[in-house]
Amino acid sequence: MRKVRTLKQYTALLLSFILIVSAISINIRDVFATNDPYEINYEYVNIKDMAAANVANKEDNSSLLDGLFSFEETTLTEVEMKQPSSVELPVKKDSAALVTDRQVWYLPTEVGRVTQSPNYWHVALDITSYRGTAEVIHPVANGVISGIYTDSAGALIVTVLHNINGQKYTSQYVHLSRYAEGLYVGKQVTINDALGQMGTTGNSTGVHLHLAVLDCALFDPNDNNCRDLGAWYRYDKIRFQQGYIGLGTMMKVPGEWYSR
Ligand SMILES: [Zn+2]
Structure with missing residues (x-):
């Protein structure tokens, strides 16, 4: 006699299959995440590296660095940009409306649309803009x-x-897509300064900003949570599992940024 499967049975089979496939892919991602350390090719990633490379001093701004990282010896140097260009600096007219209760975080762009919210694999916000690479990126604080x-x-x-x-x-x-002119490690910036322009450099499928915020001091050798990028990407997952989703908990993103 032919066995007839009910809809319930099919559903159960399908659900089991989905669960198994998900479990396998999560394991595979874990394996890659642990065996594939995040690599960076950089010239001067922080003050210490720049000092070690003996980059010529731009000016003596050592007072700027007080309280930044507690390096015994700090040398403030200018980074030579690969694509120097001037970036227009729009004033954030209505920025007051974008401040959170804590009066801390500002939006990084004047206009935008969120295309990806924080998740375990991506503890960051992806933001696009109809202005494309013309969109200027500002510090969130x-x-x-x-x-x-x-x-x-x-x-x-x-x-x-x-x-x-x-x-x-x-x-x-x-x-x-490009850095703002005159950026250097140790430079003080405000929410009205430009960091650069939106782009699609690196592992990206379209022009957007990947914006991550964590409660640690990246590149500070005394900060065990994010002394380097490897630590940073481990720490963001730890914090995400603790319920921290970066800007999602701190920055008020306008509702229309989520609409299409
Ligand atoms: Zn992203």
Whole structure:
């Protein structure tokens, strides 16, 4: 006699199959995540590297670095940009409306649309703009440039260190098409300064900004949570599992940024 399967049985089979496939792919991703350390190709990723490379001093701004990282010896140097260009600096007219309750985080662009929200594999916001590469990227809070580098995939990246009521945060801006002129590690920046322009450099399928914020000081050798990028990408998953989703918990993203 022919066996007839009910819809329920088919559904159960399908669900089991989906569960098994998901479990396998999660394991595979874990294997790759642990065996494939994040590689960066950079010239001067932080003050220490720049000092070690003996880059000529731009000016003596050592006072800027007080309280940034507690390096015994710091030398402030200028990073030579690969694609220097001037970037127009729009004033954030209505920025007050975008401040959170904590009056800390600002939007990184004047206009935008969120295309990916934080998840375990991507503890960041992806933001696009109809202006494409013309969209200027601003720091989400006042701070100090702590890193200017490209990753192994060629993404142009800037990081900004923030010290907010004694708590250090790092915001990371990825896939830029170009850096703003005159950026250097140690430079103080405000929410009205430009970091660069939106782009699609590196591992990216279209022009957008990948924006991550974590409560640690990236590249600070004394910060075990994110002394380097390997630590940073481990820490973001730890924090995500603790319920922290970066800007999602701190920055008020306009509702229309989620609509199409
Ligand atoms: Zn992203």
